Amino acid sequence: MNAQLLSIGNELTLGQTVDTNAAWLAQRLAAVGVLCTRHVTVADERAEITREILEAAKTADLLLVTGGLGPTPDDLTRETLADAMGVELVFHPECMTQIEAYFASRKRAMHPQNRQQAMCPRGATPLDNPHGTAPGVRGRLGNCDVYLMPGVPREMKPMFETHVLPNLSHGSGAAIVQRTIKTFGMPEAEVGEKIADLMARGRNPTVGTSAADLIISIRINAHGETVEKAVQLAEADARVVRERLGVAVFGEEGDSVQDAVARLLIEQGKTISTAESCTGGLISKRLTDVSGSSAYLVQAFVTYANSAKERLLEIPPALIAQHGAVSAPVAEAMAANCRRISGTDYALSATGVAGPTGGTREKPVGLVFVGLATAEKSVVKELRFGENLSRDEIRDRTAKAALNLLRLELIGRSS
């Protein structure tokens, strides 16, 4: 089964919004063995959208269109499907009732503009949307099933699960299974070299790598006659990858470094506190990304001003005067004192120059110290990110490096 995605909206072609729907849909499709071969994005232009719908429907068995179903005059997707099908739009009273009920349940008045959302091409079926005002549409063009869904992710996702997924035919019966192994701390070329044999063209599974913000992901895609056979093939490669890449592997699939840390903390019944300067709360935010994080995160300090470091973390003013707030001794004291004050098993700290301003020759933008305190020791890692990274990138990588320091400690492999 060949699926294609069509994303609609000037905000997408102009780059004002990043399209996250395409990735989500492709993942959900792949999970049931439907391969997405192509994504196309076009603007809110009636003729253009119609042309792309017709073009994709020539070769795709399934076309998922997102966006352009809102209540404003630039929402044209319903019209373009009608154009492509060569039919007119008809009014669906049952959709109107649902839209009215949606507003009533939120004690909000409906705008007359929302009436256009109850229109649907003749011969197509409206799909209800309990999470918003835009019903979806299911239509057919030749051999291609076409679904129109809202562009708002939290409306689109449940509509896909309820109305698209159950209708997918799994094509030839051939199954595709994906595995992703995620690593931190090993350069991509070294990863590539260690698993070069698995990455040879023409193998099944296919194995590839991709790098994003210091995380190298190894993607394994196995084809098999049945799901079980594909799982076996993927699993065999996953074992080899894990073995060769060792402690650099922190997780699989959607795992983040904090997911790995959260699992280890919960398993071991350990608690953590944090003391952050340059990251401004990003480390504690990530530690609490996980539901149930109250099991391990007790408290966290953002000591941005030097006075806050002295007052809240009892850092001696003389230490800051001697070494500067961005220094290994201060990072170490922040972690150690935070742990003692918080009464936790571990504490993480971070202090650095996140930039773009505030760098000096001695302490350039991108210089960061992350600290880890345990009952037995305090360790500090000096990071030099270089001045080419943005503030966001420096803070992101600092948080990952700090969390990875804790991960290596929890698996007994800290240096």
Next chain:
Amino acid sequence: MNAQLLSIGNELTLGQTVDTNAAWLAQRLAAVGVLCTRHVTVADERAEITREILEAAKTADLLLVTGGLGPTPDDLTRETLADAMGVELVFHPECMTQIEAYFASRKRAMHPQNRQQAMCPRGATPLDNPHGTAPGVRGRLGNCDVYLMPGVPREMKPMFETHVLPNLSHGSGAAIVQRTIKTFGMPEAEVGEKIADLMARGRNPTVGTSAADLIISIRINAHGETVEKAVQLAEADARVVRERLGVAVFGEEGDSVQDAVARLLIEQGKTISTAESCTGGLISKRLTDVSGSSAYLVQAFVTYANSAKERLLEIPPALIAQHGAVSAPVAEAMAANCRRISGTDYALSATGVAGPTGGTREKPVGLVFVGLATAEKSVVKELRFGENLSRDEIRDRTAKAALNLLRLELIGRSS
């Protein structure tokens, strides 16, 4: 000038990575009057990539290709451009020297795999990459300029600025100017109604809206014979939009709510501290997204455990016992005590049920209280996000609502 984008990588078609390059490139192009009409994404398949390059080059004046220039065997973009141009790849010693220098400067050994990155289609020009190991490529197919750039954003972006942007012809001389006005707190249909006349089809400028995570953006795209004329047209509409949408408008273009808050705090010379529970540091993280945030953020507390609320913020245990940690009185006390303890002009607080676990009938997932303390008063806002939102969405919206509370206070419009 008609530009198209081609993004390459299994991690993109399979949805394992969200493509942020396309949006960035489209924005940069639009800023100089080059409209992106179409983005296409395909997998790491030699024949497919070649076909899409040839197809796009038929109608585009400019084709920007990202991804597939890495050192691993699944990086095939150099090969496909050679295929499309009908030429072979040739080795460029000067590229090899640069790649070797890149490794040497980082005191890392070069892997033999990196050698393939010094290959370039005959007749095409390599583009140096000071931020990574993958040189770019500039080639030509018929009337179309084709650029190959790395998929890693921090390598691609400087390459675009250095090697692509200066070579762009601005086409017919017609200028396009974009303005985006950003609002928070007004429903999209109400926004659409208030500016329906501006959104009429066929007008210049074109005006459209898009919604993302509670932020409604109004996009204005003006065409003019000169940049000045286009700016005038866009500016006239921007004034009308600002006037009609009033205090809901918090900024323009890439502004976030925290950017608006940071500007106001700096202008007014005010300081802030935060006391967070469910957001786990996200509010303080956002307040420190801005370089120079040390001017206003003094310190921040993440009091995740009740014991932390009592110890660090002096919340009376009886108050928590009586109302629960997720309650208006606790949110109010958190803000007021945080402000007093920190000695700041303002303090923000947040306590809620971010889910997906931990909800009860009385305190369901999505129930959040945000608080703001000033020298004169403490205010609390109750938010009910409903159980359909994810933990991430609830925390994101909570942070926005808290920051918006502060913004309205700073502009003298808090209720």
